[in-house]
Amino acid sequence: MTIQQPARQTTDLAMFGGDRAVPRELGIRPWPMVTGQDEQAVHRVLRSGRFTSASSGEQEIAGLEREWARFVGTEHCVAVSNGTAALSVALGAAGVEPGDEVIVPALSFIGSATAPLHLMAVPVFVDIDPVTFNLDPAALEAAITSRTKAIVVVHLHGLPADMDRITEIAARHGITVVEDAAQAHGARYRGRSVGSIGAVNTFSLNVSKNLATCGEGGLITTDDADVATRALMLRQFGELIPARGERSYVAHLLGWNCKPNAIQAAFTRSRLTQLPAEMAVREENVGRLLGRLAAYPGFLVPQVPQDRTHAWHILRIRVEPAAFGLADELAGPLRSVLQRALRAEGVPAVPYQLQPLPAQRVFTGRRGFGGYPWALPGVVDRPYRPGDFPATLRVLDDSFTIQKAHLHPDSGPLLDRYADAFDKVWLNREALAAIAATTDYTPHWERASEIADTEWAGAFDAR
Template structure:
């Protein structure tokens, strides 16, 4: 048994080993970009532009919806979806307490109010019972996030939306290609949104977003709202007539062409990623201190982010040491060359933007209101991006070797956890916020 690298032992991952590039480039990707540059047509407002409409058509076919609208990024996709669904000033929108910040700030962009619901501690997705409890007469929509690539409990959430007459909006920014009971995410709710950020499973060469729906009116409204409320695509000259309140959320044709090119490899890359991740999780499943992500039998996982829960008991420690054990494990893994990291440091309602003027007149936030979200944040770490490339398996094997080494040195991990001056991640985040922008 070799000593942990954080204590002076040799690293498992050599310092000259790099995470496989993502997204990787193929000649057809470069040719797609050159084709747009040569055409001189760069936006949806350019007469004769074909790549944006082509990506919309191709993604609608992939997801199984009647319509798709390409937009500038995943955040504007969600804002447009909510606006098209009728969300406006004073309306409430239920969102998960654990997600990326964009999920919760998009209602604010419409002068609506995000209402937070706790998550399930196993799937990390929003808990249907918490959503039901959060509904009020002012609720207008539910945003369901397929966090890290695992579809949420869509049947239950759709039933809640139906009982109360609410719009069900899917935030599938991390879940390209995932399926729930045979249906692709983004096709289940009233409207779905995707991000094409360079870090996503289906990336572009920068930023981009997609909005999917079967509803003709929602499709028409999103299309108008992305271009100042105008009607585009009629084949005639631009009218410059704004029919509804809109924004300038058009995509770039270069980025759409890049993503459209990658769609040709999308399913095969998903298949290889699934094999690589399952092999990796199979190795980690032999370690009693770690619980990796799982996919119930009725859905598939896109594996955008891998989140692991740590268990203090195999280290001879009790629940009070859950956070310190996770912190000690992260420290040890990072020293071995594994990019173990947090995803979010605090529940979304703990972010300053939701607690201070002009959004809130008083700070009523209590971390204890989100027990499952706190449990997940305190006891888990993530691996991001390192596993996305089809070439990632050798690196993942090294990560599994490092996790095995951590277990072999469990006495050192337990000692580190017991002696640690520990603060939960959300307290660290508050201190960081105070340093960045004092009250």
């Protein structure tokens, strides 16, 4: 993108030599926090000599499973090695098989769609609601076929999806609902915790998440004892591992090796005791930031329906071209210019995903298992068509996100300075709008395709 420096009204902007709104010394606090309590939990495991779920008498993994089930309000919890493994294991435990269709929102992390692919199931993508950024129930109903076995409901950025409408549609068609709550620890929908509403549900404990571990981890929750048992078997070679006593080494079904790590489980157990207090402070800090941004009609802040709460894992802000005196088709260039201006001020404004999931090369190029599962008999070919996902494309074009910086409880002063940066940008809106109106611009998804072409062409050249 070519930036032309305007002749007026830019002296205070850092992108043209002014002082930053966010001092460099006021940096992002490390996440996850590591307290003395967390360190003691890790040392406890080291002293025990029991490090995985295959260790007879191991207590940390079972303790985390018990405590997370209690926190969420489910009968069972199964810990696994990471969040994507949690989703694959959950779908497998729910009975998803090769050739089945699994509905997935078009905007999410890649793991939401590759998890069914690992089971040789076909991901079927649907558009999102442009206000909540979650799966659009109307698009969901239109995508259901006789082969649909499950719906992966992603609570994107930490806001619960419209679970009543989704579960009603699923029940009518006899389809399993799987909540992907990787970004939504502690969020609630109509008084219920996410991860307790679907038939089987998953969380990630990746180091970036609101409830994190010191690396990777995943959790599966369910009220169905049979599903929980199958998940336990799938996580470790199809075996039934006794809590105590000798291991039989008998594989009852085809499983994976998705064992969790006891050190990481102990770390998360410690973090869990601190989660409610951190959630309350984060709600206050983020609320203050978004309250200031909401005063400017050019920035559309996340909306939270009254019947749910937001975990605030990621903050997504959309731009409104009309408030800057621009035509609607200039939303993308405007977002790009504002994003650059904010970054110069010290706000880490970045995209979240560059293209819709169905545009990813693994799906458009049918790069699964030698063309499978798409080559299985009866599977309907659904080529990617951008026109099928207008809301997803628009949101990708006109929004940016703030990630991780707001997670630490002590981030309040930093977020206040972020709000100051938005103040500066808004005061200079005429100059920035003039730049947006004359700049060259390529949408995210086109740039992502160009990057993919280059990476794939050179992937093996250097070997």
